Amino acid sequence: MGVWQIGTDTLAQSRFTVSALAETVANLHLLDGRAAAPGRRAHSPAQTAAYRERLAADPAVALFVRKVVRPNWMPDFMSPPPGPEDRTFHDELRSVRQTPTAVALAEVATGLGGSVPAALAVPDLPDRVAGLLDWVWCHTVRPGWPNRRRIFEADIVSRTQQISVGGWAAVLSGMRQGMRWLGDGRLQINAYENPLRDLAGAQLLFIPSTAQRGWVAWDQPHRYAVVYPCAGLLAEAEQAMAPRALGALLGPVRAGVLSQLNAPRSTTQLVALSGYGLGTVGRHLKILLDARLVQRRRSGRSVLYYRTSAGDQLVRIQTETDAPSGRRSDH
Structure with a gap:
């Protein structure tokens, strides 16, 4: 089995980070029909058709995707870890584009068992792969990236x-x-x-x-x-969108905060999920606490907020109000 030896110093200095390039590679797999993540909406037929046209315009990249990019393996140069100086998608993409062709072809050969088809042995393969990733970023990831x-x-x-x-x-x-x-x-x-x-x-x-x-x-x-x-959290976030009727009743910000509390969350998590500032989230949490729609408890160093039974009932009723006729819950 593949094992990494990680010393205490390495683990202590490790960190979580966000990578626009990694998310773009994940979307490439999804566009190509290689993987379907729970909670993810499929790409639209128009996006899929445009992707097929993009591949048809570059046969070498089409062959690369078909032969080399697999759910259980991809060449190292295609998804490098972000460096400390990388701040944007194009900062990360620079590493892909600047990969020496000999290095890229050697990695392709490893994935294919030792030989590279002549149609893939093009002198600018890294640049072409980077171009495809740039296309996927612009058309499927960047619009919803924030x-x-x-x-x-x-x-x-x-x-x-x-x-x-x-x-x-x-x-x-x-x-x-x-x-x-x-x-x-x-x-x-x-x-x-x-x-x-x-x-x-x-x-x-x-x-x-x-x-x-x-x-x-x-x-x-x-x-x-x-x-x-992170598919489970994405599914939760989509499911926790505030019903329109609840927004009309409480106001969109407060309704959004209450809806996000379908699971216990800290103030910091609510800020990240909602996009509102700490002061705004804190102010609406206090109003919801005073109204006894949410409650709080301490968990380690954090304070977690969660809906009370009254809060759950309010969200449920307003969700049913939003449901199209004939599709409301009977329970």
Whole structure:
């Protein structure tokens, strides 16, 4: 099995971060029909048709996607961990575009078992792959990126809080399928028979995405990353959108905060999910507390807010009011 040796210093200095490039790679898999994440809406027929046209315009990239990009493997150069200087999608994409062609083709050969089809052995393969990723970013990720980024940031807050309560072992073992903490500084990252890899002196990153399974990435020997699925939180966020009737009753901000409390959340999580400022969220939480629609409790170092039975009933009734005729709940 694939195991990383992670010393206490490496683990202590590891960090969670958001990567626009990783999310773009996840969307490439989704566009190509390779993976469907729970809670994710499928791309529209128009987006899928445009994607097919984009591939048809570049046969080498089409072959690359068909032969090389697989759910359980992709070349390292395609999804490098973000560097400390990377702030935007195009900062991250620069690493893909600047990959030496010989390096990219060597990685392709590894994935294909030793040989590269002549149609793939083009001198500008990294630049073409970067062009495809740029297209996926512009057409499927960038329009909703601010909201998606807030949801990823909320997931990061939640997991860092879990670390303070249950430690790294609990968080790492539940992060993605096939990954678990083995103890003695050993992290199993997958079930493949690969030699143990020592991460001493390297930076370790954890990156949420909408990928169904996630993957691991590295820029040896400097940075390693675990891209893990955040699909459950995305589904929760979509399900927790405020009903229009509730917004008319309480106001859109307060209704949104109440709807997001379908599960206990901290103020920081609510700020990340809603996009409103800390003062705004805090003010509306106080009103909801005074109205006895929410309650709070302490969990470790955090204070978590949750709906009372009255709050649950109010959201449920207003959701039923929003439902189209003939589709209202009978319960």
